[in-house]
Amino acid sequence: MRTVFWENNELKMIDQRILPARFEVRSYRGHKEVALAITDMVVRGAPAIGAAAAFGLALAGYESASSSTSGLIADLQTAAAVLKSARPTAVNLAWAVDRILLSLSQRERGWGEGDVDAMRQMVLNEAQKLADEDVEINKRMAEHGAALINDGDTIIHHCNTGALATVDWGTALGVIRSAHEQGKKIHVLVDETRPRLQGARLTAWELEQYGIPYEIISDNMSGYFLKAGKVQKCFVGSDRTAANGDVANKIGTYMLALAAFDNSVPFYPVVPTSTIDLSLAHGDLIPIEERNPEEVLGLEFEGQRVAPQNAKARNIAFDVTPHRLVTGIVTENGVVYPPFDVNLKSVVK
Numbered sequence: 001m002r003t004v005f006w007e008n009n010e011l012k013m014i015d016q017r018i019l020p021a022r023f024e025v026r027s028y029r030g031h032k033e034v035a036l037a038i039t040d041m042v043v044r045g046a047p048a049i050g051a052a053a054a055f056g057l058a059l060a061g062y063e064s065a066s067s068s069t070s071g072l073i074a075d076l077q078t079a080a081a082v083l084k085s086a087r088p089t090a091v092n093l094a095w096a097v098d099r100i101l102l103s104l105s106q107r108e109r110g111w112g113e114g115d116v117d118a119m120r121q122m123v124l125n126e127a128q129k130l131a132d133e134d135v136e137i138n139k140r141m142a143e144h145g146a147a148l149i150n151d152g153d154t155i156i157h158h159c160n161t162g163a164l165a166t167v168d169w170g171t172a173l174g175v176i177r178s179a180h181e182q183g184k185k186i187h188v189l190v191d192e193t194r195p196r197l198q199g200a201r202l203t204a205w206e207l208e209q210y211g212i213p214y215e216i217i218s219d220n221m222s223g224y225f226l227k228a229g230k231v232q233k234c235f236v237g238s239d240r241t242a243a244n245g246d247v248a249n250k251i252g253t254y255m256l257a258l259a260a261f262d263n264s265v266p267f268y269p270v271v272p273t274s275t276i277d278l279s280l281a282h283g284d285l286i287p288i289e290e291r292n293p294e295e296v297l298g299l300e301f302e303g304q305r306v307a308p309q310n311a312k313a314r315n316i317a318f319d320v321t322p323h324r325l326v327t328g329i330v331t332e333n334g335v336v337y338p339p340f341d342v343n344l345k346s347v348v349k
Contacts (some may be wrong), residue, residue, distance in 0.1 A: 045165020
C-alpha cells in the first residue's frame with residue numbers, strides 16, 4: 001500500500017513512529033493536523049512529506065467556508081504557509097505546495113466567483129497527480145540506479161529512503177530493491193541512523209518485506225567496513241540538493257561520504273529532480289533543521305536513561321555533503337556526473 005493516500009475524503013498515512021512494532025494507518029481531515037504530523041514525523045522522507053503537504057492543501061480547501069474563489073485562494077495561501085513551516089530542510093514540501101498554488105494562479109482568470117467547488121476539486125486532483133507522479137519517478141530512478149549495482153555487491157545505506165519515505169517504491173532503497181528484483185545477489189549494511197534510528201527501524205523492516213539480505217550496523221561502523229574493502233557502493237537519499245551538487249541529507253551522511261571518498265568507494269545520492277534546488281548556489285545556503293534535544297537525551301540502555309539527568313544536547317537533523325565527495329547523482333532523468341553545476345541543469349525540467 002502507499003505511504004500517503006487519499007480515501008473517503010481523508011488523508012491517510014502510515015504512522016512511521018511506531019514501526020516495526022506496530023503497523024497503523026492514521027486519518028487526517030485538517031491541514032493543521034497534517035502539518036503537525038509532518039513535524040512529529042508520523043510521515044517523513046522528502047517525497048512523502050511533499051505529497052502529504054499537497055493533500056493537506058486539499059484538506060484546507062474543504063475546510064474553507066469561503067463562497068468566493070478569491071476568498072478560497074486566500075485561505076489556501078494561509079494554509080500553505082502553515083504547511084511549509086512544518087519542516088524547513090526538505091524542499092519537496094514547499095515545492096509541492098507552491099506547484100499547486102501556481103496551477104491555481106494560472107487558471108485564475110478562468111475562475112468565476114461561483115467556481116469554488118471546482119477549485120477545491122482541482123487542488124485535490126493536483127495533489128493526486130503529484131502523488132502518482134512520485135511513484136513513476138521513483139521507478140525511473142530505480143532503473144537508472146540499479147544499473148550501477150553489480151551482482152554480489154555489498155551496499156551501505158543510510159537512513160530510510162524506501163517506500164515509507166516516498167508515496168511508494170522509494171529512492172535509494174528503491175534502487176536497491178530494483179537490483180534485487182533483477183536477480184542480482186546483493187547484501188545491505190544498514191546504518192542505524194541515530195538518534196531516531198530510521199535505518200534500524202524502517203529500512204530493516206522494508207528489506208525484510210522484500211527478502212533482501214541485510215545486517216544492521218551502528219553509524220560509527222561504516223568507516224571500518226569501507227576501509228576493510230567489504231563495501232562496493234554507498235546509496236543515500238537527499239532532502240535538498242543545491243545547484244552545485246552539494247547534498248543535504250540525514251545527519252551522518254557527510255561522515256559516510258568522507259569515509260567512502262577516502263577508500264575510493266562510489267557514493268551515490270538518489271534524488272528526484274523536485275529535490276534539486278537550482279535557486280541555491282551551494283549547500284551552505286540550505287536551511288538545516290534542529291530538532292528537540294530530547295530525541296538524543298531520551299535514549300536508553302538496559303532500561304536506563306543514558307545521559308545524566310541534567311545533561312544538555314544538540315540535535316541537528318541534517319548535514320550537507322560537499323559535491324566533491326559525490327560520485328554521481330541518480331535522478332529520474334538519468335545519472336548526473338560532475339561538473340554538477342553544469343550538468344544538473346540539464347536534467348531539471
